[in-house]
Amino acid sequence: EAQVTQNPRYLITVTGKKLTVTCSQNMNHEYMSWYRQDPGLGLRQIYYSMNVEVTDKGDVPEGYKVSRKEKRNFPLILESPSPNQTSLYFCASSPWGTSSYEQYFGPGTRLTVT
């Protein structure tokens, strides 16, 4: 089954404790992206990657890091989480090219930072 998976689905942590949220897709997509969703603000892009070893900042990259060492994986790293990073996080993927493709989203990771 074609899908985007995220782990963990739920995470409660404390300020300053480094964490990683994993994202994996099995569709051989070039493009992957991370969004966060907050009440009243909608979904906003954090980082994106157009292919292996190619990443760039989205609209709200502060406090986050990403890496793309393999095509299927795109982990989101919070080196020193703070309470304002409490949010619902989504990973997305799609093919990349001149055609216009739909994006597929993972199930989300709900993060609480205390």
Add this chain to the structure above:
Amino acid sequence: KQEVTQIPAALSVPEGENLVLNCSFTDSAIYNLQWFRQDPGKGLTSLLLIQSSQREQTSGRLNASLDKSSGRSTLYIAASQPGDSATYLCAVRRGGATNKLIFGTGTLLAVQP
């Protein structure tokens, strides 16, 4: 700066009604527009993708239209069912390297049995 607005923010209808959800965007230079469904505690499910050159797309009881010049899209749901209850999000993809989707804040739909 592209802004996407969805009206109404919430909608409650009795089962069986046909309904329309609205999405408007400020910059008509979009690559495509995608409608999603989000269930509580779950991810986003893609419903329909409309390319910028298209006027509408249909899938089952769903029909989405796009009017780029006026910056509007509508999602029409025919013969609504309680299982249609969810938050509906529209998102526009602008051109360029980021492939970023710019989302509206959604319409929370409740279909009463």
